[in-house]
Every structure is written in C-alpha cells, then in structure tokens.
Amino acid sequence: MVKKLSERQEHILTYIKDFLDEHSYPPTVRDIQTGCNISSTSVVDYNLRILQRDGYLKRETEVSRGIELLGSNKPKIQDFVSVPILSNIAAGDPLPVTTQDNWNHENTETLDLPTFLVDGKDDVFGVRVKGQSMIDAFITDGDLVLLEPTTNAVNGEMVAAWIQDNQEVTLKHFYLENGTVRLQPANPMMDPIYVPADKVSVQGRVVGVIRSVN
Amino acid sequence: MVKKLSERQEHILTYIKDFLDEHSYPPTVRDIQTGCNISSTSVVDYNLRILQRDGYLKRETEVSRGIELLGSNKPKIQDFVSVPILSNIAAGDPLPVTTQDNWNHENTETLDLPTFLVDGKDDVFGVRVKGQSMIDAFITDGDLVLLEPTTNAVNGEMVAAWIQDNQEVTLKHFYLENGTVRLQPANPMMDPIYVPADKVSVQGRVVGVIRSVN
C-alpha cells in the first residue's frame, strides 16, 4: 500500500523540512498555510492528517507546533562524534600525538561519525592513508583509518606503529614476543616485520576503517 | 564575563535539552514550569530572559515554543542519511532488490551515515559481508559495504555481481570485454573470473566500505 503523495503534500513536507532547517522548532498550521499558498487552515490540517496516516510525520494533538517528521524526512538530531582528521602526514613522519587537550578545535579538520564506530573508545582520531607504506591487505590508498591513541597494544591488535629505523608509520597486526615486536601484515602473502621492541612505538590501535569510492 | 548560572537556570537548561531529546519540538513556558517545579510562568520567563541575555539560548518573541538552544547545548542537527542494511543474506542468494519504494521503513534495519559517504548516489544500501565468498583484497569479513543499485557497471568499477552458475554474489572489479565479463579481484595474487555476459548480473556499484573493529 504505497500511497503516492499529491503535489500539495510533497510541498507541505518539504516546507516543514525547510522550516526546521531555518528555525529550531516546527511550523504552525498557519505557517504552512502561508508558506504553501493554501487558502485555509483546514486544508493544511486535512493534508497533515493524510501525511500522518501514511507515516510521514507524527502529530501531537492540541499541541502547538506538535509536528514531528518521520522516516527519511526525519532530521537526525543525534549523537555523533566529531573526530579530528590528521591530514598532510608526510610519508616518513610519525603521527603527531593528538589528544583532546592539544588539538585545535578551530584549525583541525574534523569529521562527524556515527557513534557506533567510536563506541567505548577515547580520543579517536582519523588518518587519511596516503602512499603505499601504510597499506595492508584490507586497507588501501585513500582510506580513512580511525585510531585510538595508545602506546600499549595487545597482541593481535592492528596498530599504527612507528618504526624508527625505517622512519615510517605502518599499519600491522602487533605481536610482542620476548623483546621483539612482530608486525604481521593481514595479507598472508606478505612477510612479517621483526623489530626490536625499543625501536618501535605503537601510536594507536585501529578501531575502524572508512572508504569512500569516488 | 562568565556568569555563573543559578541552580534553577541550570535545571531549566537541562530540562529544555531533555525535552528536545524526547520530543521534536521545544517546550513551552508552562512545560518548563511543571517540569522544573516552578510555581509561576513568570518565573520561567524571567529566567529564560537571563539565559537569553547570557547567550545560552535564543527566543522568538510571541512565538509558541520559540526557544532555540545555542552554544554547547545546541543539539547538532546534522544531515545524516539513513541507509537500509540488508542483513541475513544467505551465502548463495542474489541480493534482494531494494529501492526507496519497496523497503519497509518499519522493519528494515537502517544505519545513519555521514552524507559524504553517500553524496550524489541514489538509493544506497548496505550489506554486511559474511563468509568468504564476497571477500576481496580490501574487503573482509564483517565489513559493511555500501552499494548503489545499478545494473550497468562501467568498466573498472567495483561491483556486486551475481554469478548465475556459481549461485553467489561476489565483489569484484568489473570489465566487460566483447561479450565476456571479467571479474577482477583487487588482490593481484588472485585470478580473475571470466563469465559470459548473460550469466552474470550486476546488482550494485560499491560506493563505500565501513569497518568497525570490535
């Protein structure tokens, strides 16, 4: 039972949406009336009832501006997390240490992400993968890698590790085996890297990857 | 000049915030009155004026519910896009065709994603990668793959392709070469699959990948 909306109903719907973008409260019946060139409030009410019946919005009776958009029209007022994005990381540099305290809210580029990507982690930040050195089997050029700052990785976790001798950051699975760190590519075809523990520093734990094609 | 808010003003502010979380419209003066155990509407008005003067909110005079929170209290209204998530895809089934029209707003699981992942694409939907058949070099078990429905892929694009003879959906780069489709794994170690064009149907173009570790 997919009802097609009349032109007027579409108009009303987009009007409400636009109104909510400009103000922070819903429009009144009369706002909609003048905004959509409707000659009577009862017509607005009539169409609002239809929109409500078909699940496009919800109305609170007897309440002024008691309109709530539903479904795809619903404005998402929701918990998401702004994470700083470190860009322009030179290929051979360690990641600059970034925490809540020292990242500049004004100058740093940020991205708002759904909470589920960050849940339970602290100070998550993003790094845009550039060039080949950071690429692993399931991470490729252009990916946005989400990292949780840490210096102590648990064996098996994928981490961003700064390898002093190579002067580079790499993304690998981390294993500390009596004094030596084994950095294991996820790609089984690639050989692991062995580094003395004091020549490698863990900079973050990979908590997510986001790739946008095009 | 940081004015310290009175206990009552704090209470009002948090009440408005909570109210906005539950409803999709701001509270009235009287809502605040009862919600904060205040005995008179004028007291609410008095404190609202102070909160407005100190920049915590904005009021539209003569407008019911004309309250807008500002600053850190401001609810971030972000344009997120709800995409339906197809779960429980049996390993050997084609993806069910899902469009704006036929996906059930009530029953389908959705995920709210930042717009940049979906910009310019239509009817994007997500598929949770399960098992091995869909895995490619840069996509692994558990990833959420974002697809734009299409049946006509451009050479080189990564697509979800239904291979009739194998009865499975696979994610590969698509190349149509005089009557034969070459499905090329991103992993150069893996061999391409050649399929007659009439035995393969493109179901969607990969527009993004999201991986959440843990």
Place this chain on the structure above:
DNA sequence: ATTTATACAGAACATACGTGCGCAAACCGC
C-alpha cells in the same frame, strides 16, 4: 442518477501559550 470519496474553502470556536503587572520574599552592601 445517485452515491461515495477526495480535495479544498471559509469561518468560527476553544484552548495553548507568551507576556505584563502588581507584589512579596530573599539577598546584599552599607
């Protein structure tokens, strides 16, 4: 031809809701 459903118009009604006024209690420096 009659009925039924949809869509709109105009106006009146009822209440939801912001605002203003007078006054009291509490607080504050002197």
Place this chain on the structure above:
DNA sequence: GCGGTTTGCGCACGTATGTTCTGTATAAAT
C-alpha cells in the same frame, strides 16, 4: 536597621494556534 537589586509568585490579558463545522466542486463508483 535601610534602600537597592535579584528572584519568585499569582493572576489576568491577549494573541497564537490547533480544531471543527458547514459547504462546495470534481471525479470515480454503483
């Protein structure tokens, strides 16, 4: 104490705003 400001109270007024009733027009259904 005393004046002043801040904060709170109760109430009433008036507008803002949802609701409803009556009526019309059109098209499809019977």
